[in-house]
Amino acid sequence: MHLDSRLAQIGTRKDEGTGAVSYPVYHATAYRHPALGESTGYDYARTANPTRDVLEEAIAALEGGDAGFACSSGMAAIQTVMGLFSRGDHLVVSLDLYGGTYRLFEQVLARYGLSFSYVDMRDLSAVRRAIRPQTKALFVETPTNPLLQVADLRALAAAARRHGLILIVDNTLMTPYLQRPLALGADIVIHSATKYLGGHNDVLAGLIVTKGEELTEKMRFLHNSIGAVLAPQDAWLLMRGMKTLALRMERHQSNAEALAGALAEHPLVEQVFYPAFDPEAAAVQSSQAAGFGGMISFRVKDAGLVAPFLRSLRLISFAESLGGVESLITYPATQTHADLPEERRRSMGICDRLLRLSVGIEHPKDLIEDVNQALARAERIVRGGGTGGVRNPASSQRQ
Template identity: 45%
Template sequence: MKNQQENTRLIHNGHWKDDPIGASSLPIYRASTYNQDPREDSVPYDYVRSGNPTRAALEEAIADLENGQYGFAFASGIAAISSALMLFKSGDHIIVGEDIYGGTYRVLTAILERWGLQTSWVDAADLAAVEAAISPETAGILVESPSNPLMRICDMIAIAELAKKHNLLSLTDNTFMTPLLQKPLDLGFDIVLHSATKFLGGHSDVLAGLAVVSDSALATRLRQVQIGFGAVLSPDDSWLVLRGMRTLGVRLAAQQQSASALAEWLQKQKRISQVYYPGLANHLHRSMHERQSSGSGAVLSFELENRTAALDFMAKVQIPLTAVSLGGVESIVSHPATMSHAAMPPEERKSRGINDGLLRLSVGLESVDDLITDFSQALS
């Protein structure tokens, strides 16, 4: 299938060509165990936590899209991230881009630091700062580009090179971009992570996480964590993500087009002091983003005067959901300070530039004209 375009491969992912009844969709294998011939040395499946054909189809599909070799499906995005972080050991030090998903901040500060994983938070856009944070204990680097929620860009190629030079494991959360817009393994990263709850699932109806690697020794270690820690994705949810992914190409293209139009429109509104979207001509790192990705995606953030203005805006918009999450077919407005980044202490948020007037918008598939009309009435 590699010679086919991604949209074609997405439509036929998990297609069960050998299905005995020719079903158009992969069966959901709910079996928790599999009959084994004790004379066989190895069997394809022995127990659902270790493997399941529906989950395996999703793992293959994401590995294919990310140009990787080995895919792993987890019970949530944060389960994928936490499981990957379990590759480190007590006493290790990792460098983390400071403008990162609040739940990742929480698992690192509230849980893994207690287990002896040390973390340095740096502005990942500042390569010198990243390099300066490397110490003899440093074992890894974790970044998001674009970052969450300020849509800051870091030089992914340079960070991956730096990691290689210092023998560090490089990890990135590619949720905002999806593999259709950015392929971190091609940029030199070791592990790419996703909350498939977002664009990959695409319909705000499933919780799932994914990881992809290319190196077989690393895959063996990650498989040990996946099975050993056991935060695996269920067969039903694997099927839902596969179903959602079939339309990822068309959804993302339309959502990105609307996001770009909305970013331009928001920039012209006088109550809005800042719009953060890598597709805007005035985005600080637009050209860097263009070098490492093929689109700006469908998430942006913008800044109103203060917390009251932001919360009022959320109360007044009628079309989008006002909720946590992103990447669904419906537009979603969220207030990072009280939602996705509530786990971050106020002073930490402030130092990272996540102000109380900041709103994040995930643009859905509604008519962009309707969204503009709605935003206009909410702003006025």
Template identity: 50%
Template sequence: MVKNQSDMKLGTKLIHAGVSPDPSTGAIMTPIFQTSTYVQAAPGDHKGYEYARTQNPTRDALQNALAAIENGTHGICFGSGMAAIDAIVKLLKPGDEVVATNDLYGGTYRIFTKVFQPLGIHFRFIDMSDAATIEQHLTSQTRMIWIETPTNPLLKIIDIAACAKIAAKHKALLAIDNTFASPYLQNPIDLGADIVLHSATKYLGGHSDVVHGAIIVKDEALAQQLYFLQNSCGAVPGPQDCFLVLRGIKTLHVRMQRHCENGAAIAHFLRNHPKVDKVYWPGFTDHPNHKIAAKQMRGFGGMISFTLKNDSMEAANQVLSNTHLFSLAESLGGVESLIGHPASMTHASIPREERIKNGLADSLIRLSVGIEDVDDLIEDLNKAIG
């Protein structure tokens, strides 16, 4: 018998929590319930399932697993990370304000400013590196504080516990995009966050073969609001996608260990390279807020950004176009290494003047370090940088 999941070590929890063998067959893997509806014995007499937009057993298993590994009580799954963000912002009403970090995923900025701002929800983007300065930006209309940590793509670290205290004081929700860290490295609910968001497309899925989003909360009323939005708006994932994320979670700990090991080796290689200028990685002891990262994270991850001393697009393009193991592609968190250009790819939806003001140079290169042999990855980068 598997012991109580609250007593499990994290590596064990990732494999066992929230899931159990199928009671009808004993299948150790959760079946893919590929159905749109469920037969009822009589009106209202069913086995807990009526229609697959509302509930699906494969999705239920994943939602339970996500809640367990983030130390929440409820997981709510969506067809993509953006669909999950959409649901979170729909908790608000016109006139409400969101104070968000100024270094964040371009798709998040786009949905905030292009979809919800015209509907009357206000957004303020600020530097949250010093949590003590956040409070001065809050108003009586602030209903949510939105942070990524580490941020995308400059790998800034934001003090979650400090933000939680500020949010509670002002009766605002604290929402954390935990995609870059994953539940293996960081559990924001333990630090006071109200809402944890994942693009499960990334580290949770881990194999670049699924698009998926997830929200985890610990408050019952908040969970019911989000389940209502999930069902009413219908941006739900299919059972096959849920199965793939469930499978990915089972190896999250071993993958993240290698991501962290490879990330550390490559960060130090880049810092010592004569043609590399700035390297953004929270594991450096001189990285701003490194001590906070060391306190709230179990490791420093496999995401790295850097610039070249020849700070030109021509030099950056030379690197971006000449790697072989680092594939030029959007996304992150897969077993294979990716290289990207935020200004033209993941963050192109943010106006250039805003990107530059926030420190995102046109020539910035972002790496998602995979789990290949690190010597091969270093050789690949070394040849591309020249």
């Protein structure tokens, strides 16, 4: 069955008792036992919940894994996976990494004795050099956030196998509709399901998918023990969002390509980051995924344009997050990547002229028109020596 059909049919045949097409939400936290030593399969909501089970089975099937685990957020999913490791263990991690993941690694997990080396995963020789006797895993984003760099997952999987490492892939930006890392040799896939899987900016969730019996049982233990599980109402909302993932991803992609092309030709834009525009990245991406996704980043030529540009947008919202039907734009230097030291940010290319745009499903001409009018107004304000009443984006909250 095609992935489109499997997405649309999530949960439709799971409630045999009533035949409900939309699987019910089970809010119960406790379940009666039929007798001593007997169970219905449900004992306590942290361990298992019928609504959450349907979601977890769905994501495991979509990713081609052995089991799925639904968590209360994307960061909770990463924290749960990190429970696999012990004091003294070392991980090699993507250099261009979401700032919240970096914060968790360096400000929380480092205090418990884990260590991390940040490497450009496109450079396999650099990855090999970073591996130590204490290294236990590779943690990879591809495409990365926010510069959309593409790493070769098959090559990284081969390197992981050669050194006896676990390959963990954050597949948030691609989703299983476009990319299935487990089929390419990964061991664990993580999603911030708040993003494209939910798709409507109305549910906070994280998902983990594992491959292999031993790893799956370890993750099942950690999921229950740590307890950062997804609530049943949120599990239902996430399933509802996932039913339209195929349709949404196609529109996200086509809109992103159109908007990236318009930005690349704009005289106030210095550089556009979109995998389809980089021949090397496009070749790797085309070999391992079914598309380039709905995210773009770009640098304006003058940092002074950023604040008035953000203020002047009428359709696109200046807001955190990504992957929803509404287009959202963020300023990584002071928002998503604020917790990275400035020197590291700049060395990665996250400068004060960089903007990240999650392209929604609006009409592409409206998106292009909005960006063009906002850039034109920002230029007039800068030339006039004003700010347009714009609050400094540096005052935004870190996420």
